[in-house]
Amino acid sequence: MSRTEPQDIETPINIYxxxxxxxxxxxxxxxDGFLPIxxxxxxxxxxxxxxxxxxxxxxxxxxxxxxxxLNFSHAIAVLLGVYIVWKG
Amino acid sequence: MRRQRTWLYLLFWIVVSFLTxxxxxxxxxISVKPAVELFSTPEIxxxxxxxxxxxxxxxxxxxxxxxxxxxxxxxxxxxxxTTLGFLACYALSRFNLGxxxxxxxxxxxxxxxxxxxxxxxxxxxxxxxxxxGDFTLLDTKIGMILVYCTFNLPFAIWTLRPTIDGIPKEPRxxxxxxxxxxxxxxxxxxxxAGAAGPRRDAxxxxxxxxxxxxxxxxxxxxxxxxxxxxxxxIRHDDRHRMGRDGGDLDVHPDPGADRLQPGSAPHRRRPDLxxxxxxxx
Amino acid sequence: MQxxxxxWILLAPTLVILFFFxxxxxxxxxxxxxxxxxxxxxxxxxxxxxxDNFRALVFDSGFLSSLGVTIAFVFFAVLSELIIGYLLAxxxxxxxxxxxxxxxxxTLPLIMxxxxxxxxxxxxxxxxxxxIPSLLDSWFGFDLNIGTSAVAAFTVTVVMDVWHWTPLVTLxxxxxxxxxxxxxxxxxxxxxxxxxxxxxxxxxxxxxxALLATVFIxxxxxxxxxxxxxxxxxxxxxxxxxxxxxxxxxxVFPKTNYGYGSAVSIIVLYLTIVSCWLLYVALIAPRNKKx
Numbered sequence: 001m002s003r004t005e006p007q008d009i010e011t012p013i014n015i016y017x018x019x020x021x022x023x024x025x026x027x028x029x030x031x032d033g034f035l036p037i038x039x040x041x042x043x044x045x046x047x048x049x050x051x052x053x054x055x056x057x058x059x060x061x062x063x064x065x066x067x068x069x070l071n072f073s074h075a076i077a078v079l080l081g082v083y084i085v086w087k088g
Numbered sequence: 089m090r091r092q093r094t095w096l097y098l099l100f101w102i103v104v105s106f107l108t109x110x111x112x113x114x115x116x117x118i119s120v121k122p123a124v125e126l127f128s129t130p131e132i133x134x135x136x137x138x139x140x141x142x143x144x145x146x147x148x149x150x151x152x153x154x155x156x157x158x159x160x161x162x163x164x165x166x167x168x169x170t171t172l173g174f175l176a177c178y179a180l181s182r183f184n185l186g187x188x189x190x191x192x193x194x195x196x197x198x199x200x201x202x203x204x205x206x207x208x209x210x211x212x213x214x215x216x217x218x219x220x221g222d223f224t225l226l227d228t229k230i231g232m233i234l235v236y237c238t239f240n241l242p243f244a245i246w247t248l249r250p251t252i253d254g255i256p257k258e259p260r261x262x263x264x265x266x267x268x269x270x271x272x273x274x275x276x277x278x279x280x281a282g283a284a285g286p287r288r289d290a291x292x293x294x295x296x297x298x299x300x301x302x303x304x305x306x307x308x309x310x311x312x313x314x315x316x317x318x319x320x321x322i323r324h325d326d327r328h329r330m331g332r333d334g335g336d337l338d339v340h341p342d343p344g345a346d347r348l349q350p351g352s353a354p355h356r357r358r359p360d361l362x363x364x365x366x367x368x369x
Numbered sequence: 370m371q372x373x374x375x376x377w378i379l380l381a382p383t384l385v386i387l388f389f390f391x392x393x394x395x396x397x398x399x400x401x402x403x404x405x406x407x408x409x410x411x412x413x414x415x416x417x418x419x420x421d422n423f424r425a426l427v428f429d430s431g432f433l434s435s436l437g438v439t440i441a442f443v444f445f446a447v448l449s450e451l452i453i454g455y456l457l458a459x460x461x462x463x464x465x466x467x468x469x470x471x472x473x474x475x476t477l478p479l480i481m482x483x484x485x486x487x488x489x490x491x492x493x494x495x496x497x498x499x500x501i502p503s504l505l506d507s508w509f510g511f512d513l514n515i516g517t518s519a520v521a522a523f524t525v526t527v528v529m530d531v532w533h534w535t536p537l538v539t540l541x542x543x544x545x546x547x548x549x550x551x552x553x554x555x556x557x558x559x560x561x562x563x564x565x566x567x568x569x570x571x572x573x574x575x576x577x578x579a580l581l582a583t584v585f586i587x588x589x590x591x592x593x594x595x596x597x598x599x600x601x602x603x604x605x606x607x608x609x610x611x612x613x614x615x616x617x618x619x620x621v622f623p624k625t626n627y628g629y630g631s632a633v634s635i636i637v638l639y640l641t642i643v644s645c646w647l648l649y650v651a652l653i654a655p656r657n658k659k660x
Contacts, residue, residue: 037650042190046646053639060420061427070420097465104457105474111489111532112477114500118492130500176383183376193649195383198391200589200641201398204617205634208627209394209401218389238390241383246582247541254548 034087041085048081055080157229164233165240172237173244174252180245181252192249195242203239210235395638402631409625422632432633434608435616438523442612443591446530450587451580453531454538461543479536487600490529494601515602519609522602526610529597534590538583545579546572585645592641613637 035044052074059073118126120137145151176195180188214225214235225231405418426432461472478486493499494515502513515522549572557567573580595614598604604611604619611619613633621630 040190042187050639050643050646054643056420057423057427057636060424064424094465097460097463098467100460101465101467101471105471108475108478108532108536111486111493114493115485115489118498127497130498130503132500132504172383172386175379179376179379183373183379185373185376185380191380191384195387196585196589196645197638197642198387199586200593200638200645201391201395202593202595202614202617202634202637204595204614205398205621205627205630206394208621209397210390213389213393213397217393234386235390237386241387243586245383246586250579250582251544 035084044085045081048077048084051080051084052077160229161232161236164229165236168233169237169240169244173241173248176241176245177248177252181249192245195245197242199239199242398631399635401628402635404628406628407624407626415628418628422629423636425629426632426636431608431611432616435611435613438609439592439612442523442527442530442594442610443588445527446534446591447584447587449527449531450535450538451584454535454583455542457535457539458542458546461539462546475539476536478533479540481533483533483594483596484600486529486533487597490525490532490597491601494525515606517606519606522606522610526598526601529601530591530594533597534587538587541579541583542576545576549575581649584648588645588648589641592637592644 035047037043039047055073055077056070059068059070063073064070117134119141120134120139122138122140125138179185180192185191211226214231218225225234401415402422403417403419404415405421406415407413457475461468481489491499493501494513496502496514496516505511505513513521513525515525553571553575554567557571562570593614594612595618598610598612598615599618602610604615614637617630617633617637620626620633
């Protein structure tokens with residue numbers, strides 16, 4: 001059935017708000033993390049993976065020749081990832 | 089003044105078109121030159137035309153085979169991509185699928201892959217993994233079409249989706265509508281229940297005939313309130329139990345919405361529609 | 370919930386195709402990037418070698434220089450395409466005779482295959498055959514030689530990319546600009562906003578989604594350009610136009626070093642995803658910043 005109400009036609013719809021709402025999964029309702037943007041759990045896992053790769057590459061180039069094993073970088077990345085997913 | 093501007097635009101576009109067309113023109117110029125003349129000083133204006141190159145191409149059996157291959161693969165791919173892309177966009181735009189924005193972003197990541205290295209895994213997969221009995225996708229046109237889909241489907245989805253999002257989900261003012269169908273807020277004098285007169289059930293066309301409603305009449309009907317105006321009964325009115333925004337109406341944000349009295353302001357009945365206030369905040 | 374099932378059914382074929390031809394090969398390449406594999410070497414078996422491919426990668430000067438030129442190429446190409454595309458789209462909004470005709474002409478480059486575009490530009494710019502070097506020489510006395518000058522080769526690849534892909538930007542932006550409602554513009558004019566304010570505060574935010582989609586497509590295509598550049602300059606002179614795609618192509622096929630090639634493409638993929646994602650966040654996120 002079509003339903004169009006007069007006040008509906010005149011009220012602007014905030015598309016961005018709707019988009020952002022549709023991105024939220026029921027798993028996480030209103031969150032308040034430290035990241036500057038609104039994220040769902042997938043976004044935070046994604047950010048963690050990106051940071052992990054970047055850190056590993058950086059480590060390979062600059063810190064591993066200095067004698068620090070790559071495993072340190074993995075450990076740091078995992079800790080950081082857990083923190084981001086949990087609190088972000 | 090206005091006339092002069094039109095001429096300016098025309099001039100501008102002629103220059104731009106010239107820039108656009110020049111490389112194509114140059115391709116043609118080279119194509120009608122014999123191989124010996126290629127290395128003489130280049131001339132913009134074509135002085136003599138040498139058609140033999142074209143004749144050679146047309147009479148070349150192998151090339152003709154290649155052309156047919158290209159034709160089949162590209163039309164097949166275009167057809168498949170358009171169909172699937174449209175279906176996918178429709179689903180993404182009209183249904184409330186969980187995590188659909190993530191899926192939307194994921195589709196485009198498929199296009200980001202550098203093709204050079206993916207040739208090898210695709211080759212191995214097509215020859216060894218994706219096989220049913222003796223049938224493999226290797227060296228078949230359908231295999232090529234499917235591989236191209238990987239790169240072209242995301243593109244189709246990303247360019248089609250804004251368009252489909254832009255098509256209104258329901259008839260608004262004016263346009264075609266099932267005969268006898270009313271938009272809510274349609275306050276034409278309607279016969280009271282049980283009264284004699286044409287009823288919708290009695291419609292000989294079973295409500296399937298479309299009538300054109302002029303925007304003017306429509307707006308007029310929408311504006312006049314009527315004594316019959318009841319509060320919006322969300323649960324029972326909506327056949328698909330889906331609201332305008334695709335949300336499930338069983339979880340209406342205001343459980344008391346049903347109980348409001350007739351005559352109360354519309355935005356009190358559907359607090360979820362009070363977007364303007366939320367935006368101001 | 371029935372209607373949602375229909376939605377999934379409509380989406381299913383796309384997801385299946387993308388899974389089998391997009392995700393599975395990706396996982397395979399990812400797996401391969403941690404292995405040493407050269408099928409035509411003395412030892413053609415696949416050997417796990419940990420992060421050795423990546424270790425070699427970050428010290429490979431060829432890779433690093435190609436990364437640099439790729440970023441420069443993408444920056445110049447995409448930026449000029451956006452600016453020119455926007456101006457042309459604005460010009461198409463005006464009324465003038467023969468608009469449809471000019472629009473058709475303007476779209477012609479889009480329908481050409483990249484390899485053909487590459488060969489056209491090669492025919493136009495190769496010093497002895499091409500028309501452009503000969504004209505530049507006779508008109509301005511400027512010697513354009515893409516075989517020897519790194520700057521010239523780089524510029525020609527950028528110009529070629531702009532010629533090929535600006536129509537795409539124009540078309541998308543025309544569609545976006547045409548569908549804009551008139552009210553906000555009228556209101557802004559009544560409020561006395563000037564052209565620049567209208568552009569920054571109304572036009573740009575309203576066409577942002579379309580702009581974003583276009584930039585995404587252009588960015589990722591520019592990052593993986595191969596055939597055009599390979600055809601035009603072959604990555605030369607030296608490594609001036611050896612973009613990442615070309616680098617992979619030259620590294621993998623002649624040397625059949627698949628493990629290393631996989632590692633390079635994983636990095637390219639990573640860069641593409643990160644830059645697109647950053648762009649997405651930068652353009653969309655400021656609107657829903659948490660209070």
